[in-house]
Amino acid sequence: MEQKEELLAKMYYRMNQARFFEEKVSWFNSKGKINGSVHLAIGQEASSVASCLALDEKDFITMTHRCHAQAIGQGMDVKKMMAELLGKETGYCQGKGGSLHLSNMADHNVGSNDVPGMGYNLACGIALAQMLQKTGNIVLCFGGDGSTNEGDFHEALNLASVKQLPVIFFIENNYYSVSTAIEDHMKVESITDRAAAYEIPAVSIDGNDALEVYDATQKAAEFVRSGEGPMLIESCTYRMCGHDSSDLQLYRSKEEMEEWSQYDPIANLKNQLKEDQLMTDEVLRQLEENAKRSVNEAADFAENAPEPSLEAVLDSVYA
């Protein structure tokens, strides 16, 4: 019981942390303190965070371009994340990667990829290494609906299926590939249909229900870990924000956005926790405050962090 409480607290905390983090990122970006465009996952926190929590400590994740919530879900330090987003020396990648290329190898987070579709085969490779090295670890490979149209996705699924690789393809279906609605970019009803083509077992879940995400990922992890081969999860969610910071969202209706905003995954979890009397208002508020404080501290840390030095720029080109 205590364990479950701890888990739920962590879930609620990290989902809030992800939301506050991205609100801060958005603010920094609007002030010109974050270079370039950022891809936020506001609205997708249940999907990105609860899935990671269902893994064992030594399992691996690979992330997409929409990676902040995934990274926080997996337990990355928001200070070093924010420093990276501000391009600072003390960021996870010494300012060389930025928002799109976070990684934390030490904790088995193999990083985010900004070429959608190209991460699937890398995840297969990490899974292959686990299999050959008999580590018992599995890989949670994040993807998006749009990226399943790339040929590489299909090659990866086929390979994983044939070689029985211990990988979960976790597809966050937010119904859009930039501005292109899913019905205009694929004809199948569900991304699980694509798994069927490769004899990969798959489930489609409510990605805005953190508890359902957790349960489904846990079951998939068990299956995959037992050596039965890969699985695919379609996690249906919605980005309650633009594709990136320059997106005016002219391609979807106010009504649609309004409807989804009524189904905010964080509010959703909060209601569930209260209704089932798993957490008191006081505890929830405390978790929210702690999450907010951690993000404010991360912002201070990042703003005061040193710039990377140009002299060292050539250092990490080769291993």
Added chain:
Amino acid sequence: MTDRMLTYREAVREAMTQAMRRDPEIVVMGEDIGIYQGSFGVTGQMYKEFGDRIIDTPISESAFVGCAIGAAMEGMRPIVEIMFSDFMTVCWDMLVNQAAKMHFMFGGKLSVPMVLRTAAGSGTGASAQHSQSLEAMLCHVPGLKVVAPSTPADAKGLLLAAIADNNPVIFLEQKTLYPTTGPVPEAADPVPLGKAATLRKGTDCTIVSYGRMVPRCLKAADMLEKQGITVDVIDLRTLLPMDKDAVRRSVKKTGHLVIVHEAVKTGGLGGEIAAAVTESDAFYALKAPVARLASRDVPVPFSPVLEEGVLPDEAAIAATVRQLVR
């Protein structure tokens, strides 16, 4: 000369629009180029005028570039947009093994009149996978043509020429130049491929560049002029085929050559440009070694300090020229 000012982005759009009005065989294909207007806003409202000739595709570069090549083989003249030039590597086979080879391999019976437009270069904080300058890889593939305009007028004129060309043309739009403005003629007059432009005339040194680095070279030329050093600034505009004669002629006059590009130095086009001089009689005119200014040999870093830091700026260009001619 015209006084009508357009941005580089608008100039590209105008070229496509004018060409499409005249030729029904032209379509545009790419990701989010309809109502989203393209990642860099280049297609704009074109979907309103051209309807289903502006074709939004799923994210699958090999599929839609391959499809455009096939359509081109059958008499259409497709323009494809790849959001960032880095993603050309996703459909590398389609470009290198298919589009570039068709005409030659099939004994001249087939041609691929396709234009691939794409946004190249760094300077937008888009990190290592969205900021590269890959032109040297393309220029190593006979059968392709490669263009990199630096002004709005050239963006329009060269694109018109690329569309009219019967070969696959890779059109490298310079993403940091999209908002820059310049005079652009209203008429749909092509600027011929394969001809460099001399943007500044001088006697002391030749600066050869293309794309995003051209404005920096012009600024360097201004700085040098104040110090009594005058230079030729040559904008290659088309990288393949390259106007080597223009470079040789200028070097024969000035006796000094500085090459500036944004792509990394090793294996970059600077080597090819230098060789164009050293393997010709222009070599005898050289009074000093050739200098190449380019990005350091690194992937494009995210941090703005590093992203800009790895590139030559106008001061570095001017300093290099000064040192050479001293």
